[in-house]
Amino acid sequence: MPATPGVRERVERLLGSPVESVAGLGSSHAWTLHRASLAGGREVFVKAAPDQAGVFAAEAAGLRWLGEAGPGTPVPDVLAADDRMLVLPWLPSASPTRDAAERFGRELAALHTRARPDVYGAPWDGFIADLPLDNTLDDRGWPRWYAERRLEPFLRRAERHLSPDDVRLVERVIAGIEDLAGPPEPPSRIHGDLWSGNVQWTDGRAVLIDPAAHGGHRETDLAMMALFGTPYLDRILAAYDESAPLAEGWRDRVPLHQLHPLLVHVALFGGSYRDSAVEAARSALG
Structure with a gap:
């Protein structure tokens, strides 16, 4: 080409x-x-x-x-x-391996737990794909930041593809965010858009590309890897949890963390992602 x-x-x-x-x-x-x-x-x-x-x-x-x-x-x-x-x-492509996945899990855990930022957000204007992200810095805790800076704006972007009942369902998640978010976590440096296409496997390791980086919740990156399938995800997660143990119930919170990227997909690509977004909201509510 x-x-x-x-x-x-x-x-x-x-x-x-x-x-x-x-x-x-x-x-x-x-x-x-x-x-x-x-x-x-x-x-x-x-x-x-x-x-x-x-x-x-x-x-x-x-x-x-x-x-x-x-x-x-x-x-x-x-x-x-x-x-x-x-x-x-230029990063030469390589096939993912078990060893590379375990190394990636350890390195991702280190990224999330070393040199933590003081607040949520970032001191620059954010984007996911070519849509703007509100990275307003906030020290009030992750639940309200996530609700106000991620869920609410993208619900409004996506709502033309959702029914009134769908919108009310996501609004219930936003209203109940404090009870759904799990134990308090300090901010982590997170990739912010860590689907499998943004993990470049190269020379015995995985490298992060195309970030929507900000101070966020480390479970967000892990949930995003599970959304569209990441090679050797079980090995990545095992190595991660061994290096930086996750809070009890983190697996139950995966749909909550997946709700924002799914609303992004509804906003970008339309109703084909509507069912997945609605199911994530429903699962987040338990």
């Missing part, structure tokens, strides 16, 4: 290095994807768009912030970013 015109020149300006070739890899949402080969043989991954200042800035900020959790954090370096482009190292 041919690359978008101008990608080579912009990569060269951002990296200060000659580009030998650029290959198009398709598109995702409003941006195009590319693999660029630099002089000397180094390869990089490129996202490009006419104007995605907020999206690319949020992704770059999120990756850098997750990386601040310490050595071994499973995120790539940000090589360059501006309002039209994000450049990351």
Whole structure:
């Protein structure tokens, strides 16, 4: 697939290095994807768009912030970013393995429990896909933050695809959030959109890409991995729980944490995700 015109020149300006070739890899949402080969043989991954200042800035900020959790954090370096482009190292794909999954579980547990933020949210405007996320910083605790910054806004975005009864069901979850959220948890640095497509398996490990990073609840990342299926999820979770034991009843709260991404999917893709969102709300209520 041919690359978008101008990608080579912009990569060269951002990296200060000659580009030998650029290959198009398709598109995702409003941006195009590319693999660029630099002089000397180094390869990089490129996202490009006419104007995605907020999206690319949020992704770059999120990756850098997750990386601040310490050595071994499973995120790539940000090589360059501006309002039209994000450049990351090229990660060669590999098949997931049991050993890599267990390593990922331990590294994810470390990410969630080291260098915890003081509050929920993030000091930058967030995005999930190309939809805005309210990352307002808040120290009142996770339940109200999740209800007000995630569930309520995306219920309103999704409600044109929901029935009045569906809307009332999600509103019951929002109203009862304090009783549904489980034991209090301090904020964690979380990926925020950790479905299987955002886990890149490469060279004996898994690396997190495309984050909607913020200070959140660590169960959110685990629930998201279960939503659309992640290879060796049982091994990831076992290694995670051994490294950073989870609160009692966490499995029962999976639907609560899945409700937001399912409302996002309803907002993005319409009624095909309506049944899943409604079932998650119903299960969250018990």
